[in-house]
Amino acid sequence: MxxxxxxxxxxxxxxxxxxxxxxxxxxxxxxxxxxxxxxxxxxxxxxxxxxxxxxxxxxxxxxxxxxxxxxxxxxxxxxxxxxxxxxxxxxxxxxxxxxxxxxxxxxxxxxxxxxASPKQSVSATVSAKSIAVLPFDNLSRDPDNAYFASGIQDEIITRLAKIADLKVISRTSTQQYQSKPGNLSEIAKQLGVANILEGSVQKAADQVRVNVQLIQVASDSHLWADTYDRKLVDVFTVESEVAKAIAEALQAKLTGGEQQALAVKPTNNSEAYDAYLRGLALEVRASSPNDSEKVVGFYERSVQLDPAFALAWARLSRANAQVYFSSLDSTSARRAATERALNTAQKLQPNSPETLLAQAYYQYWVRRDYEPAKLTFGRVRELLPGSSEVPGALALIARRQGQWDQSIAYWEQTLALDPRNTQWLANAAETYGMLRQFPAALKTYDRLLDIVPNDPVTLACEAKIYQAEGNLEEAGKLLAGVNAQTHSFMVVSKGSSIKGICSSPSNMPAILPAREGLLKKCCAP
Structure with a gap:
């Protein structure tokens, strides 16, 4: 032609x-x-x-x-x-x-x-496949059933974290919000997501009703909503169906392996699952040695009711490892209990992400064997790509090994998935400070203070950064704002480390009352 x-x-x-x-x-x-x-x-x-x-x-x-x-x-x-x-x-x-x-x-x-409205402009900067699951409302007549709603929320987040095509905010960052807040656009901005899942759970005897609705924040429209009425023993199917429906609504691609992972039913024993959810809910808000022991007790009860409950065995191993690592109980008996629970989980489900996560924490927290721990966390990351726990642990390990730049990279990945986690923010800011990246450290401390305003420990840490920069005046202002009635020993140690501020006479009137009050409160017999 x-x-x-x-x-x-x-x-x-x-x-x-x-x-x-x-x-x-x-x-x-x-x-x-x-x-x-x-x-x-x-x-x-x-x-x-x-x-x-x-x-x-x-x-x-x-x-x-x-x-x-x-x-x-x-x-x-x-x-x-x-x-x-x-x-x-x-x-x-x-x-x-x-x-x-x-x-x-x-x-x-x-x-x-x-x-375009400001909220639409903000949403354009975040992934359309990003989601935060807010705390589920407990509609049960018994307020003690709040643990059940909390556990269902956590399990849905865990399932969503297995989908690589989604960005899922960690529960640690979402638990501070109400079940159905009115300012969704502000919450979405703080968490860096385009979509929010709200829900409620009602439990009566062995009957469970779960209501969920997926909201696209930019348009304030409901992308999807549903109600599930199930027997308690069938609640796993609800968690899986919700995760799949969300993935479909957000047009997230599911691999064959991810579909199989979402469909796994960890136990057929409703009482064992109930004890597991109690442990899960308490573990999130545990604030004392007594709470940590109660968490271990719930998981032990769960595996007693169902010895084949691999997920509960893995959680039991992690709970014991945390008690051991935090020096609440560093005995050989605690170490043996950690290993025994891990071995059982490995026999039941050796390649599940939960079992591998328990193995990684055993290597990190108990054996202090960092290289194998890093390899195991790496395997977990392939199975739980949306988990902030893995890069957070890798950041801490890298810091222990003196790999500071790598630690920073991991912290940035962690905070993208868990932007309101005060522990991660504090660790990241401290790491920036150790690297003398003072602007980044101050910015991170400011993010932390946005969540916990006037926190004395954070104020003292930020003052230390200003001192290192040579800005003694700003450091003095921060210390002057520290609550003199606090009993935090951490603040005293941080405050006393910045004694160079006192070399400036103009700062003395503001600093001394706060420091003296802290010392009297902390050092009193």
């Missing part, structure tokens, strides 16, 4: 004109769909349908332009129109169509960009 003749024929048959006009009009229709549809809460599938039809229609339009021609007598086949003695119309109406459509398209484009 002669290409020159072919392209000449395309031009003669107005195929080029049709292609340009179609492209401009198609762009106009896409702008209408993307900019106007959301205001009327038209579902996303309708926008995708419009785009799909436009794409399919393009080759059809080109074929029609080749085979037919518009004449004053109407639409005729090109061969017939060529044979007719009438003179071909020189109308340039198509040019006006293109220009008008182009003007409308550009107008809609910039209208959507410049009139």
């Amino acid at each position: 002669n290409l020159e003749k072919f392209f000449t024929e395309l031009k003669r048959r107005n195929v080029y004109k049709v292609a340009v006009a179609y492209a401009v009009v198609a762009w106009l229709l896409i702008q209408v769909a993307t900019q106007v549809f959301p205001f009327f809460e038209v579902p996303n599938w309708a926008v995708r349908l419009v785009v799909l039809l436009i794409v399919i229609g393009f080759p059809i339009a080109l074929v029609i332009a080749w085979a037919f021609e518009l004449t004053p007598e109407g639409l005729k086949r090109t061969e017939v129109a060529d044979a007719a003695p009438t003179q071909r119309s020189r109308s340039r109406a198509w040019i006006y169509v293109v220009l008008i459509a182009a003007a409308l398209s550009i107008g809609l484009f910039f209208l959507g960009r410049f009139t």
Whole structure:
């Protein structure tokens, strides 16, 4: 075929004109769909349908332009129109169509960009497949059933964290919020997500009702909602179905392995699962040695009721390892209990992410064997890509090994998934300070103070950074704001380490009362 003749024929048959006009009009229709549809809460599938039809229609339009021609007598086949003695119309109406459509398209484009609300602008900077699961409301008559709602929330987060295509905020960052807050846009901004899942749980005897709704914050629209009524023993299916429905609503791709992981039913014993959820809920808010022992007790009760409950064995191993690592009980008996629970979990489910996580913590917290721990955490990360726990642990290990830059990289990954975790923020800020990256340290301490305003420990740590920068005046202001009634020994140790501030006489009146009050409170017999 002669290409020159072919392209000449395309031009003669107005195929080029049709292609340009179609492209401009198609762009106009896409702008209408993307900019106007959301205001009327038209579902996303309708926008995708419009785009799909436009794409399919393009080759059809080109074929029609080749085979037919518009004449004053109407639409005729090109061969017939060529044979007719009438003179071909020189109308340039198509040019006006293109220009008008182009003007409308550009107008809609910039209208959507410049009139977008602040919350829409913020949402554009976060992943559309990001989600935070807020605390579930306990609707049971018995307020003691709050542990059950808390456990269901945690289990859904864990399942979502197994989906690599999703960004899932850790429960540590979401637990500080209410079940159904009114300021969703502010919460989404703080957590860096585009979507929020709200829910409630009602438990009566062996019956459970779970209500969930997925909200797209930018448009304040419900992407999906459902109610599940199940027997207690079948609550696992609810957790799996919710995770799958969320993935579908956010158009997240599920691999075969992820689908299998979501469908796993860890136990058939409802009492064992109830004890497991009690341990899970208490573990999140444990604040004393007594709480830590109670957590261990709940997991022990769970595995007694179902010796084949691998997930509970893994949690039991981790709970014992944490008691051992925190020096609450560093006896050989505690170490043996940790290892025994881990060995049982490995026999039952050696390759599950929960078992591998227990193994990694045993290597890190109990054996202090960092290289094998890093390798095991790496395996866990492949199975739980959305977990903040893994990069957080790797950050601490890297710091212990003197790999400071690597520790910083891990902290950044951790805080992306757990932005309101006060422990992680404090550790990250401290690491920045050790590297003398003072601006980053101060910024991180400010994030921490945004969560816990006027916290004396954080104020003292930030003052230490200002001292290291040579800004004694600012350090003095922070110390002056420390609550003189606190009994935190940590603040005293941090405050006493910045004695260089006292070399500035102008700071003395503000600093001394706070420091003396701290010392009297902490050092009293």
